[in-house]
Amino acid sequence: xxxxxxxxxxxxxxxxxxxxxxxxxxxxxxxxxxxxxxxxxxxxxxxxxxxxxxxxxxxxxxxxxxxxxxxxxxxxxxxxxxxxxxxxxxxxxxxxxxxxxxxxxxxxxxxxxxxxxxxxxxxxxxxxxxxxxxxxxxxxxxxxxxxxxxxxxxxxxxxxxxxxxxxxxxxxxxxxxxxxxxxxxxxxxxxxxxxxxxxxxxxxxxxxxxxxxxxxxxxxxxxxxxxxxxxxxxxxxxxxxxxxxxxxxxxxxxxxxxxxx
Ligand code: OOG
Ligand code: MG
Numbered sequence: 001x002x003x004x005x006x007x008x009x010x011x012x013x014x015x016x017x018x019x020x021x022x023x024x025x026x027x028x029x030x031x032x033x034x035x036x037x038x039x040x041x042x043x044x045x046x047x048x049x050x051x052x053x054x055x056x057x058x059x060x061x062x063x064x065x066x067x068x069x070x071x072x073x074x075x076x077x078x079x080x081x082x083x084x085x086x087x088x089x090x091x092x093x094x095x096x097x098x099x100x101x102x103x104x105x106x107x108x109x110x111x112x113x114x115x116x117x118x119x120x121x122x123x124x125x126x127x128x129x130x131x132x133x134x135x136x137x138x139x140x141x142x143x144x145x146x147x148x149x150x151x152x153x154x155x156x157x158x159x160x161x162x163x164x165x166x167x168x169x170x171x172x173x174x175x176x177x178x179x180x181x182x183x184x185x186x187x188x189x190x191x192x193x194x195x196x197x198x199x200x201x202x203x204x205x206x207x208x209x210x211x212x213x214x215x216x217x218x219x220x221x222x223x224x225x226x227x228x229x230x231x232x233x234x235x236x237x238x239x240x241x242x243x244x245x246x247x248x249x250x251x252x253x254x255x256x257x258x259x260x261x
Contacts, residue, residue: 001038002035007041011049014046014158017158019099023145026146026149026150026154034153038157043157043159046159047082055084055086056086059083059230060080060082062078062079062080062208062211062212063079063080063160063161063232064232068194068196069237072236075151079152082159083162088165090166091256091258092257093258094259094260095140097260097261100142101142101143102143102239103163103239104140104148104240105139105246106186107138107184107233107234107248108138108232109135109136109137109179109201109231109250109253110135110136110167111209112132112133112135112226113132113223113225115129119218127210130225131173131174134179134253136167136250136256137168138258139162139230139233140164141160141163141237142163143158165230168254168257169254170253172253179204180198182251183195183250184248185248185249186247187246187249188246188247190247194235195235196235201234205231209223209231212229243261246259
């Protein structure tokens with residue numbers, strides 16, 4: 001474990017890289033002792049700073065939950081990050097990327113919770129009952145690390161590359177869908193880049209909620225009503241550039257369109 005002063009210093013470095021949009025070396029280069037728990041301690045410290053600046057917590061994102069993402073990034077353990085309300089953009093609108101370093105797009109399923117879920121273990125039935133609705137989402141990730149290269153403790157300390165989020169399409173009740181087998185197509189500039197199914201994330205998106213609830217329980221927390229959760233990208237992520245148009249088509253859940261500025 002690093003000490004509190006070191007966690008604070010690393011939070012300074014990540015915070016500055018995020019706000020200035022400047023790439024930094026992977027944290028474990030300078031702090032080889034950085035553990036996974038240290039990474040989450042940095043993330044917690046970042047949240048303290050952001051809320052002190054008046055930013056509002058919006059929800060959790062799961063990362064590296066699909067085989068496609070694990071293979072692309074070379075990290076095979078899922079992670080959890082935080083999403084802030086001021087990083088949300090509107091469906092059909094533009095996603096600002098001027099302050100990002102090397103943004104990539106992902107297609108995901110979002111859960112919006114209507115009641116608390118308390119761990120350690122919850123069933124799919126309990127996940128469904130606590131879910132207000134599920135809906136399509138586009139996540140824009142942006143690693144603060146040079147060349148988008150990281151290990152697990154570094155990416156966690158970087159809030160799992162969280163950058164921006166668009167929710168859209170049609171909100172649906174999970175029990176009205178075959179939630180483990182919904183097709184998704186991700187297009188950039190009208191070109192289909194990847195095809196996947198919702199079960200690509202840990203076998204079923206509800207499994208991601210189960211894992212999140214277990215992780216929160218270990219931290220002495222619960223998944224609260226009103227929280228939004230991104231279940232993780234079903235395909236690998238693709239670089240985007242100003243002027244690009246993004247379209248993510250979800251079986252039975254509608255389509256999200258957005259433009260990159
Ligand atoms: C880490 C975040 C991955 C996802 O949906 O798998 C992620 C990264 O690849 O930069 O958001
Ligand atoms: Mg993601």
